[in-house]
Amino acid sequence: MLDNYRQELWEHVRSCKACFRRLESISQRRQLSASKLLANNSANCSAQQAYRSFVSRVERSKNMEFSEFGRRNPRPVLALVALLVLLPVLVLLTPIRSAAESLLNVMRVEKFTAITIDPSELPFNIPAEKYQQKWNQQMAARFGKYDKADLQKELKEHNIRRVSSVDEASKAYKGPVATIPKQGSPEEIYVSGPESVSFTIDLQKIRAELKEAGIQGVTLPKQLDGKTFTLDVPSAVVMRYGQDDSGFVFVQGESPTLVIPEGVNMDYVRQDILMTPGLPPDLVKQIQSIKDWQHTLVIPVPPGGDSKNVRIGRSEGLLVSDRTGEHNLLLWKHDDRLYAIGGKISSEDAISIARSVVYR
């Protein structure tokens, strides 16, 4: 039957000038691409020799096994987990969060970009609701009902001091502090850091912390085990406006710097992670398209949320909104400092407030 069909098709092509020309054109292009792609086809590499070379490579390396956690579905967490656990004020007090993971490989933040992640597409078990619940509990502990004594202790541990005025903040910050005059005085002002944190990747410990956060099915590259990263976090100022869980925070500070230990090539680690089977292709594509990723802070957009670039003075800022549009996060850079406004605030208000900031 197929032969009859082919015969019929060929008869038609022979008789139809347009189809014949088209076939001719396809044939010419096929020959052209073949001539180019198959040129210089003189490569030779014996399989036996290659296998010996491969075995030597594996034996030399100590990093070829991945430590497993939960299911054998390798997933990237890495620096983001360490940063989420250890990075103070700028991350912890930002009300907008996503339950999705992102690949952060920030050496120093110069700009921002947003990526969209749908947690349901991730190949491991990340119970988003449970994680969000835990996050909400932590936020409530900080801004809602909390035990003052516990909070004070926690703040002290992270070198976060509450101050009573902008002038006091400037003294503590050791520099001029930007303000939002049209919003009046903030309800609370905190100054954090500076802080230098060295953390040695302990895969077992990270595993335990992920488990506590309800994140399962994560595999971390063993080559990172025992490696020490240093995170230098300059001072930051956080001003809270509004009551309880309404209102917003205004954060300012210089960029943290993450020092990658010798022997860890983050380019390779990043590429390796992006090759993980099961990663949504769209996510991989988004992350690969980030140019200058070492200086770009990646912000995950919550499912159903939105993001856009907005002009704040001379800088290009990033606005990220949640699904409802009621919670927004606006990030931008001015001179050498990073700024953020985030909370239960409309996007228009966030932009308007950001544009009204007075830099001293």
Add this chain to the structure above:
Amino acid sequence: MAEAKEIQVDEFERIFLSYWEEIYLYLYRMLRDSHEAEDAAQETFLKLYSRPPAANSNYRAWLYKVASREGLNRIRSNNRRTRLISKIKSLWSNEVAPDTTDIVLANAESVEVRDILARMRPQYAQVLLLRHHGLSYDEISKVTGISKNSVGTILVRAEKQFATLLERGEGK
């Protein structure tokens, strides 16, 4: 999702020896450099070794899929292209002897092909390379996930894009 299995050493060796040459050749045609092709092929098999696919997978299709991604990522790397161009520029200096002209031209063509592949839609580049490497439509479908009925159409489009980009390059 099916659990990935542990791969036994003797099975891995069998797979390696069975598919090494064709994967290496495929990457060589893409990368046009024997050292880089070997490195990329090693990386491909390393991934098989460290994270084998699920049980009952088609190893050949899996290897081509991973090799395609590895190769296409590399040809998009500006660093490599810059080095090749520098190499060609140095060959074009006055010290180039007449009998190295063929080498220079071959290198120039390598850069051209890599440049074109880098600028093509990834799916088109992949289908084009797989087809010219000798894979059937059915095999291409298994590697890329494209339906078998669509492979022919995409191949035609890929060849058209390749020809267009080639023409633009020669017109410069």
